[in-house]
Amino acid sequence: TLASLFRNIRQVHNSKKKFWTAGGPAWQKIVVCIVIDGIEHCDENVLDILATMGIYQHNIRKESVDEVPTTAHLFEITTQLVVTEDQQLIRPSEGGGNNMPPVQLMLCLKAKNSGKINSHRWIFNAFGRQLNPEIVVTIDTGTYLKSNALPNLWKAFYNDQSLAGACGALHVDRGKHLRQDVSGSLLNPIVATQHFEYEVASQLERAMEASTGYLSVLPGAFSGSRYRAVEGKPLSEYFRGDSAMRDESDSKASRDVYTLNRFLGDDRILAFEVVVQPGQHWHTDLISNAEAYTDVPSNTTDFINQRRRWLNGAFAATVYSCRMFLRLPKSKHNILRQALLLVQLFHNILAFALAWFSLSGFLLTVFVVNDITGNPPEGSQAKGFPFGSATPIVNAVIQVIYIAIIVLQFILAFGSRPKNEVISYVTSFIIFAFIQAYMIMNLIYLTVRLLNFKLRDDGGNNYVFISEYFSDVGWLTVLVAAVSIFGVYIAAAIFALSPWHLFTSWAQYLFISSSYTNILNIYAFSNVNDVSWGLKTGKMESTQTSLSDEKTLRSAASRNEIERSNQEMELEDLDNEFEATFRRALKPYEREKAPETEDIEAKFMKFRNRLVAAYIFSNFLVCIVVLDQTFQGFYTLGDPYWHKIWFFRIWMWGNSSLYLLKCAGMIWYRVRVSFDWCLFKVLGDRRDKDLKSHLSQC
Template identity: 50%
Template sequence: MEPILPTSEPSYQFSNHYAAHQYASADNPSSSSKRYPSKNVRLVPGNILSIDYPVPNAIRNSVQAKYKDIAGHNEEFLMMRYTAAACDPNDFTLKNGYNLRPNMYNRHTELLVGVTYYNEDRVHFCQTYHSVMKNVRDIIQLKHSEFWHKGGPTWQKIVLCLVMDGIGPCDKRVLDTLAMIGVYQDGVIKREVDGQDTVAHIFEYTTHLSATPNQELVRPTPHDGDSALPPLQVILCLKTKNSGKINSNRWLYGAFGRILNPEVVIHIDTGTRVRHRSLLKLWEAFYNDKDLGGACGIIHPLMGSYMEGILNPLIAAQNFEYKVACQLERALESTTGYLSVLPGAFSAYRFRAIMGRPLDQYFQGDPTLDLTLGSNGVSAGSLMRLNRFLADDRILCSELVSKEGQKWHTRLVTSAEAETDIPTSTVDFINQRRRWLNGSLSASIYSLRMSYQLLRTSHNIIRMVLLYIQLLYNVVTLILAWFSLAGFLLTTFVVNDVTGDPPPDAPVDGFPFGKATPIVNAVIQIVYITTVVFQFILALGGRPKSHVRTYTTSFCIFAIVQLYLLMNLIYLSKRLIDFKTNTNGGGSYAYINEYYSEIGSTTVIVTASSAFGIYIAAGIISLDPWHLLSSWAQYLFISTSYVNILKVYAFSNIHDATWGRKSDKEVNEEVIQSTILSPPRGSDTSKTPRGDVNAQEMEHPQEDADKIFEEVVKRALQPHQPVEVKQVNTREEAFLKFRTTLVAVYIFSNFLLCIIVMNDSFQQLWWLGDAYWHKIWFFRIWMWGNSWLLMMQFAGCVWQRMDALRWWCFSRR
């Protein structure tokens, strides 16, 4: 492959968005190309506008000789096909006159890779696109395969579909990159077809070219041999308006999927970098398990070329969170056969498995279907229903596993890995988790409520038992998560009181400040409670972007309190060991042993082993323990903020059921060339015997396309410079009553738990005993609950590793 490097001083400068006259520059006589005469274009029956445009000679010449004129389909390398879809995705059918090149060439599509795009820059786009191209090459380079080398060339069985959610938010540099590889051309998209507005602009081209995140154009050369990038069938769907990710997936499944009928569909978010052979590993999981309906790989946060992201505590904490989630939580869910979430950043589904009810329920979250669905539309639903579609991938998982009469299951494929970008600032982090937490809460309640549907499936008895064990696990997780606000507060206050305020008859002073420790603890308690209350005020009264320093300070306060708590826990452990071994004056710490004995030695040992030992053991078993050294400490310091800041903000803004995308851009509607569908005066207006209608289209000679291409390449290969844009966020003001009720119940229930445990005025409650035993019973329940969840996850981790070994030994290639 030969990379074409950008020049150090490009002569062409351009802004983030094209102006109206630039957008149609291909037909503007004052631009680089001159105006050419028009020609009549016959519409496909059904008045479908589909036109082939010649690609620039530079792109034609990049096609390797061995791929030219394959089975008479040479036009897929010479011509870019454009289709103006003036219809809903459900109406994009063969019956209505629409078609796609792979189907026109009678090719079987085994793997459909869907990449969803909103407003990401070209660096994020290129790292996703280039990683897909290299993974396709991995599949083609297989030496021994029972499947891929049968029934035609391997590359003809793979299709990449790029779905861009609206022209307005789209980064024009990304379109320049797509034009540089032949998939897109300026000046050909149409506003209307036969008087109907164009809903989506569909471009098709089979390209050999790729672009790296460093703005290098990669093309095959005669000396590359098998190392050259193979042809890739690309479908670009550029939606006219921004209508959401669920609508983008309607185009992927409801429009393109029904025509291509692939076996496996892989989802990738723009910005995700797929690692070596990971697409192949995901596909192999389906190939070796006929009952596998969905799967996902392991997702790693992008940490930078030299792991410099570790220096940011927020990134390091998320790195630990991602690692632990895959090694423990996802491993347990994979063991039972029900992954509660298949992340859209990198996941896959068997197409026929999710057709029917799973997709029908999922697509109810598309706002463009509100008129069609009526009361079942997303806008007509309750607030919990609206938030449920923020966790849209959870809905698909639940409906897939519980599909009536079927026995589909989901699993984690540990050999398939990808890297994705994560929030690096407190504002983006809070906004992302607002959507995640509210969506997962609503989706979890929905899956529990619909659990009876499992009885209608064809799962065997062992699978059914495992699935209902996981349901019990999910219930316990939901309860503990709800009371986590009180749990962190009580743990902090009680542990600090035990170490800092020994009984009057104890021969030792409080730790760590002696007799002044109770005063310091009281100050910490006041600061802690004040900061928590202040989070509700911030969350109810403003957006994170307006209080960046305040939220950053809050993260720091909770980190300091957590550090103080960890220091006291270490002190308690040390003094307890001294008491048991009667060393270092251990007899002076009998009061610590009293708490230890009342809570129960088994409870304390199991909790300590679970909280620390399971993370270490899981990392070693998974052969990936390095996050324990690089990110564990940062996660411990920020863990309190996950509840006290993120969850408080999420619940306080549950009425905001919008996606809250990262780094939103101003939406500027571009001016699009309209097609003149009525014939000019004096022309023959009679219809053909087939009822076809003629439209006027301007000719695009080859020399014109080459000249425009030169300008596109100059722009596309310019060094990337991030552009600062003003954010425009919209906020729903409805559902405030529900928000108020939820926040009130959340505060009251956690506050009531704190009062029962901490307030000595409750002399006796018959089910708990006196106030002293309130603390004992709280710690028993809290510690055993969390320990049970961790032990369940560890059991899943062990089984997952054994299952991965079995797959490595016996799976088909």
């Protein structure tokens, strides 16, 4: 991470742009602040590397000064030394092409682990107020910046003065930069799935959000914020998640499990608050040419724990942003921007609803598709696929296994931790992958039989029931769903000129996608009462020393003398003290009301139980309505056959609408980026305020 950052600073230093060289060398305009969250959790090898660079000294680390516990150690240096990924020390040399420019480094070594938000509080409130920076770029440990990532991110802020926050395009490190082993490569299906997910997020989801001017998340792995834009309410709301600054006035919020989960989505809070600031028209954007690689979990334990925090944080932050969107009219966004933000609000609500009912959606899709292929209607000469007359039995076994594994997920989520149930979770991932593959095979079979029925007449009548089913669902519905769900991925990859993830990791994503709902969502909701960040708890023995000066040591004897004189004074006041005690004893007894103490853990579990109950029963109700024969009397839906038809209509159009919205936003974003690129190629970087203000309104 640090070596890639130094190389980007060198690219800035070597740039000939006037805005970098005006007023002094470019390196003087950049300060790198490293915040280590707790001495006990810090690897000694990291400290050795920092010591090699000259920023850290082992022997001056103290646990306390004059019996006052140390909060943090601050170090500062300007250096040209850096240790590369392959443990090579780059030092300045005459005529060396790899020489690094001077880099201003600050190291904040916190005494205790107090969380990511507290570390950002040090950056913005402690160092930011002293340095008063224009842009603050946050980079997580485990992020590798590609060439020109930092200059391109800065250029976006420079050319658009209404840009409050921006993020780069994040890619999964596939064992090339951060972790050179097989576990981090695409041979690992969990890594491959996340690789596809990250690519789609950058090419499609973030691009759609950027078209409206509001990124729902500014990932801490690699993003930037304009300091004067986030000052005030955005940062105050953001830092409410710091447990170190919660006081009695905020005790109610600190006991609210919903609020604490919202703080897990800290990068979403800042992104929302800065856009809806009253009297302002700040917006956020995706800078697709500022790219970085990030390390991702490579095993089920880390993967599930990470997604628990992400999903619960996103859930609470989404509910909060939807509720607080009424603050939008108080901002100074123009009518077009406000209309686009309302479109994104509709998108967020629709995505939230589909995610909530995805548990029943996956189950019903598997059951209904398998039932169509395995149980041809009586009178048809078609045989069940793929096992002939035995297919209904196989499908029944699959249904039992599917439901049993779902129940198992709730048992595991409530009663244990992923690190204690590795085999169970790995087995669950494998079983859901096989069931997903079986359903995909049946979908391919249905498509082939449908095409055969439409293209030829010989023997096609045996499969007329398939054509009738598709006709009842609606040909337009099926066509739009197929094109939107699969075609949008292809279109986004083509527009981004980066389609390779479609060939290397799309298949793995298709097989594991059901586990996102059936394992990750269930575990997240079942542990919504856990508001921790899931950090490692391994501790190291403290190697710090206490610092007590000679003056303190000399004063020990004088303190003893003072204590003796105080005892003599207490003897003189003994009568007065006895009289006061006597009066209190004769005073009528008044029973004090015991303060109402609330079991915080019980309150959190109560919220969890209600949320999980609502999640289970709402999805169970959908399954009952679609599958149970007793609901055939509903005149609005007709018999159970039409229950299934209406389910597929609603489910397909819901997902299609979501993907088409993303596609439209993505296309608009690519057109705007291409226009900006052509404009700046012709006019160069920002020349005057008129051009700046014009671009900020585009």
